[in-house]
Amino acid sequence: MSYSRKHRRVLISGIAALKFAVRHKTSSIQTAVANISLGGMGLYSYASVKAGTNVSINVNFISATGKLKTASIEGSVIHTKKIERTFFIGIQFRKELNEKKYPSLCEHIQKSLARECR
Numbered sequence: 591m592s593y594s595r596k597h598r599r600v601l602i603s604g605i606a607a608l609k610f611a612v613r614h615k616t617s618s619i620q621t622a623v624a625n626i627s628l629g630g631m632g633l634y635s636y637a638s639v640k641a642g643t644n645v646s647i648n649v650n651f652i653s654a655t656g657k658l659k660t661a662s663i664e665g666s667v668i669h670t671k672k673i674e675r676t677f678f679i680g681i682q683f684r685k686e687l688n689e690k691k692y693p694s695l696c697e698h699i700q701k702s703l704a705r706e707c708r
């Protein structure tokens with residue numbers, strides 16, 4: 591499967607719980623967040639999730655102001671790559687993040703991108 595990114599991803603410190611359906615049963619896994627953009631995120635997990643799977647993501651992260659924040663986002667898995675015993679899971683959000691609904695995530699992304707330009 592080929593894909594291209596519309597937005598640059600930035601590093602973020604956090605964990606995320608993924609919920610998804612497998613054979614008509616709800617499953618969930620815990621992941622570590624690797625990076626995020628307005629259009630998607632990368633996660634590390636000890637469990638694999640099949641590409642094309644729709645997921646609900648509950649992410650807990652350290653905001654740009656240093657406070658613990660939580661956000662819930664809907665998306666789908668666009669790829670899963672195995673790295674030894676760990677999997678890297680690429681998620682594409684159903685809708686791009688916006689400042690009105692996800693102010694802390696958008697602020698983190700904007701501040702991280704601004705630091706890259708220095």
